[in-house]
Amino acid sequence: MTIEWGWFPDHIDEMTRLTADHLSTALSAVFFGLLIALPLAVIAHRFRPLRGFVLGLSNILYTIPSIALFVLLLPVTGLTRTTAVVGITAYTLVVLVRNTVEGLDTVPAKAREASTAMGAKPLRTLFTVELPLALPVIMAGVRVATVMSISLVSVASAIGQGGLGQLFIDGFQRDFPTLVIAGVALTLLLALVADAVLVTVQWLATPWTHKRGA
Amino acid sequence: MIKFDEVHKRFPNGTTAVHDLSLEMPEGQITVLVGSSGCGKTTTLRMINRMVDPTSGTIRLAGKDILESDAADLRRGIGYVIQQSGLFPHRTVLDNVATVPLLLGWGRKKARSRAAELLETVGLAADAGKRYPHQLSGGQQQRVGVARALAADPPVLLMDEPFGAVDPVVRTQLQDELLRLQKDLAKTIVFVTHDIDEAVRLGDRIAVFRTGGHLVQCAEPAELLARPADDFVADFLGAERGLKLLSLSTLAGLPQGPAPEGGRWELALDSARKPLGWRDGDAAADSPLLPVRALRDGDSLLSAVNESIASPAGLVARVDADGVLTGVTARAEIHDHAGEAHISAGAAA
Known part of the structure; x- marks a missing residue:
């Protein structure tokens, strides 16, 4: 297997475009995943009996093979990016819902009680006390979901929405390993960079977790 | 003034936490609720700010039935200090103290300057405000808890074993500080503890509870120590209750003579x-x-x-x-x- 290094400088535009597509599909999925997971998790956390049901449902979604899920969505959304985003969103739920519920579990009862006792209404307590304190665990979920989505976008090549995954497909079809290597390397790089950005965001958003003790 | 009138609290699991309680907590005084665990003292306290609602009976705050007020509004007018401070770990000390003023819509700047003022009142250095609660000692955290409860200058302060988790030396300091503050502020304070010495030290009145949510005796400390209503109260006050009574009188008025000379x-x-x-x-x-x-x-x-x-x-x-x-x-x-x-x-x- 030889790599044709000359291919790279000639295809910077294409690589940039595919990377941007890839990232935007993955991030959209994580964004919509959070939009769905947060309320679901809050409800599952508040009403204990619903917890098993909600977590079970997100687990079941996760067990559907990704290709099958894209195919199932085809009649509804067609060969569009929407299909890819909807499919991947469904997969992010398993970590996002679970981590949000577990994050809310880590909120000290005293902090929640103090907020209520000082006259904060439930929604205010949720946004100003519970979610901020659950943030480290939620962010851990967001990191997993993001890396997972970045890898799943390639699978959506099957419906022509694979981002960098398009490079593997082309590489295999044309028996041109350089493309496969380029696709793998860029996907990996993208995942690493995205994770590093999230770690930084979390560090900045949770100053209380890394200040020295008394 | 807070007035309990035949207040009964039964929890859904069938346990009676508070049994037909009629009790007055006078304005500007410290009323200590004391008793062993499970005696209903904390439930009694939590009914005042509607963290728990009574099954029957009425509780009046300054003459008004508290069930008629919106719970959140009521709570903003009542300071609350809990065990192990209950501070928000993710907020700086200053922002913790500013919580209620912010809820009341004071605006960030005014709330923070009020918070800074209170840190000084409770004896904390100004730079403590920028720290996070876990960066402070247990005693300092309790001071922040008290400052936070006082932030909006509420007339009533509820304190649920606030000094239970600190060592005895710091606890004594905090008790002294509370008495010093109370001299200036004259809040209506309801204070829950299981420590009878703390009750005697702080209380203007002490209400002794027995398991099952029964109030056994409510009296001034000297009266309680000199004349316990029954054996339960006497046992609770302990074998040294005679000595505890002496902690309430001072040396003033006791005659003194010249220092000895020439003896051993x-x-x-x-x-x-x-x-x-x-x-x-x-x-x-x-x-x-x-x-x-x-x-x-x-x-x-x-x-x-x-x-x-x-x-x-x-x-x-x-x-x-x-x-x-x-x-x-x-x-x-x-x-x-x-x-x-x-x-x-x-x-x-």
Whole structure:
């Protein structure tokens, strides 16, 4: 297997475009995943009996093979990016819902009680006390979901929405390993960079977790 | 003033937490609710800010049935200090203290300047405001808890075992601070504890609860100690309740005589006539002085009894506010006076 290094400088535009597509599909999925997971998790956390049901449902979604899920969505959304985003969103739920519920579990009862006792209404307590304190665990979920989505976008090549995954497909079809290597390397790089950005965001958003003790 | 009228609380699991409670908590005073765990004292406290609603009966705050107020509005007007401070770990100390002012819509700047002022009031350095709660010691965290409860200057303060998790030395400091603050602020304070010594130290009135949510006795500390209503209260007050009673009276008014001269024991003084220790005339000239703990008029009769036993001469050295010797009082005098204090407390009750 030889790599044709000359291919790279000639295809910077294409690589940039595919990377941007890839990232935007993955991030959209994580964004919509959070939009769905947060309320679901809050409800599952508040009403204990619903917890098993909600977590079970997100687990079941996760067990559907990704290709099958894209195919199932085809009649509804067609060969569009929407299909890819909807499919991947469904997969992010398993970590996002679970981590949000577990994050809310880590909120000290005293902090929640103090907020209520000082006259904060439930929604205010949720946004100003519970979610901020659950943030480290939620962010851990967001990191997993993001890396997972970045890898799943390639699978959506099957419906022509694979981002960098398009490079593997082309590489295999044309028996041109350089493309496969380029696709793998860029996907990996993208995942690493995205994770590093999230770690930084979390560090900045949770100053209380890394200040020295008394 | 807070008034409980035949208040009953039964939880859904069938346990009765509070049984037909009628109790008044007078304005500007500290009412201590005391009892072993499961006696309903915390439930009683939590009914005042509607963290728990009663099954039946009424609770009035300044004459108004609290069930008629919106719970959140009611709570913003009542300071609340809980065990282990209950501070928000993700907010700086300053923002913790500013919580209620922000809820009341004061605006960030005004809320923070009020918070900074309160940190000073409770004896914390200004730079503590920028820290996070876990960066402070347990005692400092409790001070922040008190500052946070006082932030919006509520007339009522609820304190649920606020000093339970700190070591005894710090606890005594915090108790002193609370009494000092209360002298200026005159809040209506309801204070829950299982520590009878804390109750005697802080309470203007003490309400003793028994398991099952029964109020057994509510009285001023001296009356409670001198005349416990029944064996349960007497047991709860403990075998040293006579001595505890002495902690409520001071040395003021107890006669004093001149320091002894020429006998075996002499009181060594420094150049400013402050006591240094007891000199033993029978011992070698260079042997060390035995310790003396000189007392002021404001010190308790209990500390005088203690010192009269500890003093080798059987004499208690008395000093003025500057620590200068004013005289000595003999052991027998102190014990007679202590006995009389006990009898008169019982008679007054």
